Amino acid sequence: MWQTPSKPQSNHITERGKPMIEAVGLTKRYGRTVAVDDLSFTVQPGRVTGFLGPNGAGKSTTMRMILGLDRPTAGRVLIDGKPYAELDRPLQTVGALLDAKWVHPNRSARAHLRWLAKSNGLPNKRVDAVLEAVGLTQVAGKNAGGFSLGMSQRLGIAAALLGDPKVLLFDEPVNGLDPEGILWIRTFMQNLAAEGRTVLVSSHLLSEMALTASELIVIGRGKLITQSSTQEFIDGATGNSVLVRSPQLFKLGPLLVDKGFTVRDGADGALSVSGATSDQIGDIAAANGVVLHELSPQRGSLEEAFMQLTGDAVEYHAEIGK
């Protein structure tokens, strides 16, 4: 049912293509509290970009500023080169799900989508199409107030998809969902990105982002910590280490240090070597006649990487502006 985006993003090609969302020096202050602090990032089409940060890091505030709901104290954010407020029929460019509960509880799901469609010049058959796409056709006439969280979330996604937009924003879409719902949303977002759309999804769930997003924007206390691919993020933050067990560590240890690798004592008398691959260590051991009992590469988890980077940037207060 989705058309492929009509124009390929070929003009102004930089190495990574033209960004669909571009934030420059975005800042939001509430009195003396700085919720978002000089945040700059870009979001590219054709992939799922994760917007990652602990609760209170400023993710929701940033998303509201992208959508023109909140006014930035400083800086700007452009979607496809324009501020949100200047988009003509914005639902046809940007679809957003910030909160699934943004519906009148006594209004039917269909009526909710109908007024949204009308406001952006979309035909009523789009309403039926998106209801079908999220599997809510059967309950379209029921009041949205009676929906479960999973159904509300689907209705919110239907609203986001209404204008067949090339940019999609989801704020914590899997919060509170059951595993089936989580899998459904994850697959849905990946399919949208595969169709060439720009998908920005925020989450504080690191494991979820590792499975969903190929690109990460990580923030803490309103500041940008890093923007990189998910793989680079994990590799770069934890560094890859290799666990070595051997009865002759007293001999192997100094040899590895001589080669310039970082050697630390691991658990159970093993060594944890960073900066070296298991191949290199195996070669060194063989060349020096060292017996090895274990040689296993340790891949850092996203959690470890995240904790390492945001350890001092966690906001312990109640989330601002949520």
Added chain:
Amino acid sequence: MTLLAVERIKLFSTRSPYWCSALALVLGVGLTAIIAASTDNGQLSLGVTQFGSSQLALSVVLVMAALAVTTEYRFSTIRATFLAVPNRTSALVAKTVVVAFIAGVLGEIIAFGSVGMAKLLSPASDLAINTSGEWRHVAGVGLLYGIGAIIAIAVGILVRQTAGAVAILLVWNMLLEGLIGIIPKAGVKIQAWLPFMNANHFLQLGGDNAAEQAGAGIDFKLSQWGSLGYFAGIAVALLVVALIVAKRRDA
């Protein structure tokens, strides 16, 4: 036009406008029925047929109009609205036009319904609408409702909470403006410039029951149509303030 259609869909896809309209109708026409039933046949005058519509039912219409905005804030559908229509001023003006129009139509139905009810219960009374003053007294109720709805929406946008907005509107309309008359000497002079007092002045029929009608005893400086213009001016000014505030603050 699109935005008007949007607001119409929104308004009529929830139940509260239907309930409020029904309640306003029952209270407005019902009060006239009680008055007519307790008055000797033939003694009823046109001047008493609009007590219900211009006082009791008006309050319900103010609540309905305020609810049209405050429920949007309550359920955050105002954010969905601003996402769909980033020009907040046009979105809110469209809502105001739709709600004020519906309030106006409802006002005409209640006003003429009240006259009809009075004729039915007191067939011997002279209830014919002949003079321009009599037309203004009955048909003017719709104008009153429409302008009142604008005030209610402005208050709703500014306060954003149902309880607060409803309390302000009811106290203002039903109590405050009347109580100011208690202030010695100055009270009556102030009342001559209060919006709902001027609204009542616009409706005044004069004649036999002039002393019983709302706003009696106040020395208004404006003509009756001038009073309506003044009432409308205050409503529009309040709405402009509300629109500026809505545009500036975070949704």
